[in-house]
Amino acid sequence: MEIIESIHDIPVQDPPEEDFSSADLGWTKYGTDEHHDDVALIPYDRLESFIIGESSCAECPTRFHIERGRARKEGTLKTYKSDEYLLFRVYWCSFGPENYGEGGGILYSRRYRLNTRNRAARPQSMRGCTCHFTVKRLYARPSVVLIIYNNRRQHVNSSGSICHGPLDRDAIGPGAKKVPYNCDEIQQQAMSMIYLGMSEENVKQKYIEGIQRYCGSDAKVSNHASQFVHKLGMIIKRSTHELDLDDQASVRLWVARNSKLKFFYQDASENSAFILGIQSEWQLQQMIRFGNQSLIAADSTFGIKKLKYPVCTILVFDSQQHALPVAWVITRSFAKEDISKWMKALLDRVRSVDSSWRISGFLVDDAAAEFDPIRDIFSCPVLFCLWRVRRSWLRNIVKKCTNIEVQREIFKRLGRIVYSIWGGIDSVDAMEEFIQDFVDQTAFIEYFKVSWVPKIEMWLTVMKTLPLASQEASGAIESYHLKLKQKLYDDSHLSALQRVDWLVHKLTTELHSSYWLDRHADETGSFQNVKEEYIASTSWYRALQIPDTDVILDDKDHLFAKVASQKGTSHVVWNPGSEFSFCDCAWSMKGNLCKHVMKVNTICHNRQGFEVSMSFLSYKQILSDLLQKPIDDSFSLDLSTALTQHVLDRMKRLVELNDSKGIANVVSTLPLKWTAKKRRNLNGMPSSNLALPSNLKSRSKKVAPKKNRKRKRLSRLM
Ligand SMILES: [Zn+2]
Ligand SMILES: [Zn+2]
Known part of the structure; x- marks a missing residue:
């Protein structure tokens, strides 16, 4: 927004409504680069209408009182500036400025006690509201009045929280009752x-x-x-996202006003990197609910090229096993100490509500990331998810090679290099051979040499050392990634990509709303179309809708599978069973993990002679490592047997829960009363959240310990 330096360039506004508020006025930034305020000019005789309108804002009904005032007589000044006052008044929201509520104190700056007789004098109505504006009847033009808002048109207290009105869940003010x-x-x-x-x-x-x-x-x-x-x-x-012309100042203001939304903030300076961690109260609740004893995942480094600072999203898997964003971290720092700082703040926030909260595993998608902070802070195993590497290879193959047969073959060969971590062939030899064989695909080979050859060893090592996450998790994270991309890279905002305030705004408004409504629709059933769209938003779910009979496998050479579609056409999935199978459908050609690949792979995993997924191989590897651990016939054998038996028991229960036919049997054997929470009746990953009562949404602190107790009881059962 442009800064206007002369008051003569500001138009006088006279809204047609009987009463009007700041939302009905256009605001101008007035002043200098160093200091400017949001201002509007209205006729002096409409001032009352403005104050009434401003007081009856539906979100925060209130009254405004005159906090300070001065006046001078006409004709007393010989020289004066164009914005000199004849009448000067500061109007303050009557829920402030003092805060007699929790954590509030009496303002030291007060020289005298206000006469509270005409105001809401009950202590709880003084909530430290900072909302105020200044009014200047102009000396040079007594018929107009300048309204000045110091960049703050919100009823929030000094820590940035909404402090009264229907938006404030603790409000018991007289104004709050008007709505x-x-x-x-x-x-x-x-x-x-x-x-x-x-x-x-x-x-x-x-x-x-x-x-x-x-x-x-x-x-x-x-x-x-x-x-x-x-x-x-x-x-x-x-x-507007633009609280200040300067992006950094704007973000600072956002942070000051939204203390409940930020869980970590470190401003950029010479010695420290910019880090902003965002999590709404609702997201916190979802993280507690779906993350506990389950998995969380990171979609890291989103927008590393296009955005000023990339976004890392912390995801949980909800009751439909869809990836749900529960926190966003905006930073370009991947240093161990910085990661530790925000992760610790995030965990502390969760633990302050539920001290027993813990996760079973953390899924990462970037082999270059630091894993130590995760292990140290969340004290859980780190799993690696292949979706990102699969996606970037597939996208580049489709983009840089024209012939579909070449595309299929390249993808298959890259898959073979990755699978080489399970032994058989040497990955360095396999890579050299690969580059030789496709040397004519210059564009792709060039990309591969620059972007992957230098780091492929490191990626392969990570894939070999960490357990690998499933296809379903890959699909769910990818679906989230696509939604984020669609919301952020909407063409109309390309110029804003370099502003952090815009990114924050976009995440906390549109993206947050979209997921909030999806979950709301799923739980209440009140938005049937939203719900259907949401459920069908992962390839895993779409794959489950394909009947087995629609899939024809090439039983002889195991080279491909055909999936018939309802439209009468069919798609060919090359290299079936592998994480690197290639489908010729339009969705897959964009680099996505499509339903055909998922369906074919699910079938292949149960057939002899077909490739098995990396995640399944990884699981087998862990089991055989367990078996090969040399142990003598000692006390440690007893301990190992006990531990293994414990793991086996837990897994049995998870598998039982997974089996739709078995759920009723499992539930009936549990001493807990299970709530009638809707859960999917399809195969999928196990979920401890099946056990959570649906009233966990309730934020009442009084009942929290009871819920914890329930969950603890269940955790012992699992
Ligand atoms: Zn207020
Ligand atoms: Zn497909």
Whole structure:
């Protein structure tokens, strides 16, 4: 936004509404590069209308009181600046500036006690709100008044949290009651729908339905609700990521205002790298719920070339085993100490709610990443996920080689190099041979030599030393990655890619809303189409819809498989069974792991003579290592036997849980009362979250220990 230096260049606005608020005005940045404020000019006789409008903002109903004021008489100044005042007043939200609530104190700057008789004097209504604006009736133009907002048009306290009104879950102020107090869920639903661009009518309808569930049908309430949704829409439409012209200052402001959303922040300086860790309250709840005794994954280094700082997303696998983002970390630092800092902050945040929370494994996708912080902080095994390397190879093959037969063969040969970690052939020889054989594919070989040859040994070593994650996990992470890409690289914002404030805004509004609504739809069933789309958003799920009879394997040479599609066409999957199988469908040709590959591989894993997936080989390797551990007939053998038996028991239970026919049997043998939580009836990865009661969403601290106890009990069963 441009900074205007002369007040004469600012238009006078006179909105047609009877009362109007800051959301109805256009704001100008006025001042100098060093110091500027958001200002608007309105006629002096509309000042009351503005104050009334500003007080009845649906999100934060309040009153404004005059905190400070000065005036001078006309004709007393000989020379004056164009913005000199005739009347000067600071209006402050009546829920502040003092904070008599939790953690609040009396402001030292107060020289006198305010007469609180006319204001909400109950202690809980003084919540440290910082919302205030300054009004200047201009000396040179007494008919207009300049409204100045110091970059803050939000009712938040000094730590940046919303401190009153229906958005504040602790608010018990008189103003809060003007709008029926509604739970976070309905509020969040409306916000998510607006962020996702759904029609206002649709949002209103769903919002009113939601409210009516709490307070029945009431025309007045509906009318209020309708107005609220409209206002909310306006606020969202006019909100901007650009809190300051300078990106760094803007991010700093965002951090100051959104202390509940950030879990770690380190500003960029000479000695420290920029790190911003973001996690909403809802995301925290999902991380606790789905991460506990299950897996979490990192989609690391997203946008390393296009964005100012790449994004690392921490994912959990939800009840549909879809990847759900539960935290974002924006940084370019991959140094051990920096990773440790944000990981520790993240874990501390989770543990502050649930001290028994722990994960069973952490999936990484970058062989160059530091694994020590994960092991040290999360104290769990690190698994490697092949999706990223598979994707970049496939994309480059399709892009750089034109002939499909060559494409298939290159991918198969690269697969063979990776599979060489299980012995048989020497990977260095295999790579030299590969480069020789495809030397005519100059574009691809050039890419391979530059991007992979120098580090392939390191990648192969990591794949060999770490357990490998499944195809389903790969598909789920890839689906998330695609969604992130689609949201961020939307053409209209290409110029913003270098701004961190834009990235933060995009993640916390659109992307967050999209996942929030997916989960909400899945759990409540109130958005049937959203739910269907969400469930079908992974290749694994789509693969499960293909009947076995549609797959024909080349039983003789095991070179390919054919998958018939409903449209009457068919797709050929080359190198079936391998993680490096190649399908000729359009989705696969974009580098994605398609449903045909997944389906064919699932079938191949149960057939003799076909390739088996890397993750399955990795599992077998671990088991044979276990068997080969030399142990004498001693006490340590007893311990090992006990441990192995424990692992076996746990695995049995997981497999039983996985089997849809077995779930009912398992459940009936459990002493716990299982809630009627919807769970998928399809094969898939085990999930400890099956065990979590659906009321875990509740954030009430009072009941938290009880829930922990339940989960602990279950953890002993698993
Ligand atoms: Zn306020
Ligand atoms: Zn395909």
